[in-house]
Amino acid sequence: MLRKFTKTLAGTVAVCAIALNITALEANAEELDDIVAKVGKQEVTEADLAFAARDYAPQLQRVPPTEWRKVLIDVMVEMDVLANAAEKNGMENDENFKRLMKFERNRALRNVYYQKFIASAVSDDQVKAAYDERYANFEGTPQISARHILLKTEEEAKEVIKELEGGADFAELAKKKSTGPSGANGGELGYFSKGQMVPEFEQAAFAMKKGEFSKEPVKTQFGYHVIKVEDSRKTPKPTFDQVKDNIKQELTVAKYKEVMEKLKADTKVEVLKAEPQGEAAKETPKDTKK
Template structure:
């Protein structure tokens, strides 16, 4: 019999949880051993709720956080009821079930090892060391800061260049004459790199030296530009916080591969299936 109201979503979750993507859900809980509910003589603890949250993962995001604990409790209660019914029917003694249980234990031990000995063993010092190594010789792409004055025709642009040659202030002239959106800000375009401006503009501005401006108007589809280069610099290396996730994943991959190589050297692995034994390794070239 299906439950109603708040308990109905739990049924949908329970039906599909085997196909869910594993994730983690942060819950505010008491001690892991605290008993939340009883199903017959079986106790459901805070740890059971946390394990269910880990298994259900992103599926919980479909519901308001205020409902999560109730949903998780419903799932665990339903699991316990069905598990008790399975034992009464002798399903726990079925050879196929025992094989499945062995596989699930194998999988859980694998996951626990990875979590504790691979991922969990990566410290902040490890991340810092990986960051220092990765960006030791980092040299970011060149980026520049520029201003421009945009007008509709070439003759007006040439007249403005003459004013600049006679000592006019570029920013003030941009505020007075430029028709572009940067005009009120003195023509300031901020910092940008190659590939961010239209080609004629880019070619002209990257050819300048800081403090200089184009002596001939530059035409683009937007009109005629006078461009002044303010500054050149190299992009700074990213902060550790910005790349920590990628660095951690690389460390996990490296340590996983190293551990697997170590284990395969220590433990003999025999492939008894002839077809699988003769199959090319993944990534190997075949003629």
């Protein structure tokens, strides 16, 4: 309730689960060329399923993991059925098909190059070395752990303070009298740093010592608070497992930029039409500001 709004990432758990199962599918295949199904003269292999799994990852989120393999086989069978029909109609000679094949070929080559010379170039040892260097002199930011009792009026808050001064248990009072969502947990807010709470609450809480409770009600937009500081510390150093994925991603991005800079330096690149031409230009939305 008191914490400032922060953005969250939706759907990442499902996507990660699919990625893990795709990796397992590839790893568990005895041979990527093992034949899974036959469609006319076409053969569907384990490798085809792995590639399809990557392309259809968003759709697989809607299906139980136990059904993924069946779905992927159905996808590949239907794909080959349509491909065979396209060949019978001579569509491989269509100019748009040839343009698409050029694009798909270049994309596939880009992907295998990226995997071999960029993603695979970042080793676990490099990630660990980067972690050791980054956190060698780590100094955490100050944090406190606090409880609070939220009340509607100043008079009610002052009455709670009197009860605390008389020896009442803070957590029990919070359970009985707090109107905030943390009341059921004895008013516990956990650890927080500066900048995470509304200003009035933060200023009062960080001015107190461990074990102290506020002697005057603290007014915020939510009502009147009685605060107790439970503990103070500095943020702990993150473990390697907690940050290794982020560090690897950063190193991979840096490697990508390094490789791309070198490749572009060795390649003549000319942008001949930076703006849309012909009919495409007519359909481009114009700036309507005056």
